[in-house]
Amino acid sequence: MESVLSSFSIPYSLGALLVALLGMFLLFGPYARWKQQQLQKKDSAYAQSKGWSYERLQEERNKKRSRAISSRLRKMILERDNHQCQQCGSRTDLTIDHIFPFSRGGGKEPNNLQMLCHRCNAKKSDAIL
Helix, strand or coil, X not given: CHHHHHHCCCCHHHHHHHHHHHHHHHHHCHHHHHHHHHHHHHHHHHHHHCCCCHHHHHHHHHCCCCCCCCHHHHXXXXXXXXXXXXXXXXXXXXXXXXXXXXXXXXXXXXXXXXXXXXXXXXXXXXXXX
């Protein structure tokens, strides 16, 4: 009996298959659906704040838009945010950040822009804080 148990092992290809199946479960399973629902809630709230439907936000997201921010608007945001990062308070290496990400349909309105230092902006990525 001991020789039968000690000789039993999962072949490498079966182990790799199990890892792949677990990965697919995480990618397409309940967590992925929950994450998608959370993103859709945030998108819907942003669309509603602009007076748009969720569908209009999707259309705007697909349009070619300029990411450029005018120097006048940049100066206005700098002054409003007191020339400092809104996360850590740093006054060096400042960038303008879209609170609701540009990549997800966020606009260039002053209430959607904030000053962040390069480090905080990189940490935030395309999240909505």
